[in-house]
Amino acid sequence: GENVEQHPSTLSVQEGDSAVIKCTYSDSASNYFPWYKQELGKGPQLIIDIRSNVGEKKDQRIAVTLNKTAKHFSLHITETQPEDSAVYFCAATSGRYKLSFGAGTTVTVRA
Amino acid sequence: GAGVSQTPSNKVTEKGKYVELRCDPISGHTALYWYRQSLGQGPEFLIYFQGTGAADDSGLPNDRFFAVRPEGSVSTLKIQRTERGDSAVYLCASSSTEQNTEAFFGQGTRLTVV
Numbered sequence A: 001g002e003n004v005e006q007h008p009s010t011l012s013v014q015e016g017d018s019a020v021i022k023c024t025y026s027d028s029a030s031n032y033f034p035w036y037k038q039e040l041g042k043g044p045q046l047i048i049d050i051r052s053n054v055g056e057k058k059d060q061r062i063a064v065t066l067n068k069t070a071k072h073f074s075l076h077i078t079e080t081q082p083e084d085s086a087v088y089f090c091a092a093t094s095g096r097y098k099l100s101f102g103a104g105t106t107v108t109v110r111a
Numbered sequence B: 001g002a003g004v005s006q007t008p009s010n011k012v013t014e015k016g017k018y019v020e021l022r023c024d025p026i027s028g029h030t031a032l033y034w035y036r037q038s039l040g041q042g043p044e045f046l047i048y049f050q051g052t053g054a055a056d057d058s059g060l061p062n063d064r065f066f067a068v069r070p071e072g073s074v075s076t077l078k079i080q081r082t083e084r085g086d087s088a089v090y091l092c093a094s095s096s097t098e099q100n101t102e103a104f105f106g107q108g109t110r111l112t113v114v
Helices: none
Strands: A004-007 A010-014 A019-025 A032-038 A045-051 A056-059 A062-067 A072-077 A086-092 A105-110 B005-007 B010-013 B019-024 B031-037 B044-050 B053-056 B065-068 B075-079 B088-095 B109-113
Touching: A004 A086, A010 A019, A019 A086, A019 A105, A032 A062, A045 A056, A045 A062, A072 A086, B005 B088, B010 B019, B019 B088, B019 B109, B031 B075, B044 B065, B044 B075, B075 B088
Parallel strands: A010 A105, B010 B109
Antiparallel strands: A004 A019, A019 A072, A032 A045, A032 A086, A056 A062, A062 A072, A086 A105, B005 B019, B019 B075, B031 B044, B031 B088, B044 B053, B065 B075, B088 B109
């Protein structure tokens, strides 16, 4: 099955700086890669996703890149704000429905 | 409804008891998923429904776990003879179809077995 590894496990950044989270996956058939943000006591919220036919996608301050050859993808948050503090999860799927999640990255934005 | 709704939000039960966790997906979503999230970990797949049928239950840990979706909307996850190791947050998600579309999660049910 799919194995997703995520790094770092914790990330502390100064407000206004950028944050980068990296994930690798094992199944070369994976073709859908969503990123979720989870705040304390809440369920994961989809913030951006990318499909295997696209190398990069951007939505305001958030961008995701995908390198299919190396089997890794990354989340980039620019101009971080205190409300960006949360746990972020990457995921991948080769099956059409079964998401495999990374272990999560706790992001803390220091004011 | 506006989003995926799960009830109860918290459930404390004694070891050996039976529990039911409910999920009300987004209206019109045919695909429904259950995941389990242990502390400090990412969600792990349990079971997937397309309509009323369980298309994939390969993630259920053992036969104490069972889920139904009789009318293709609300789903119930049932756990028999609960064990302390079952303590986790149980998440439900739904999507409009199974074809790599956005999965929207509920807030989860935090189950504590004492």
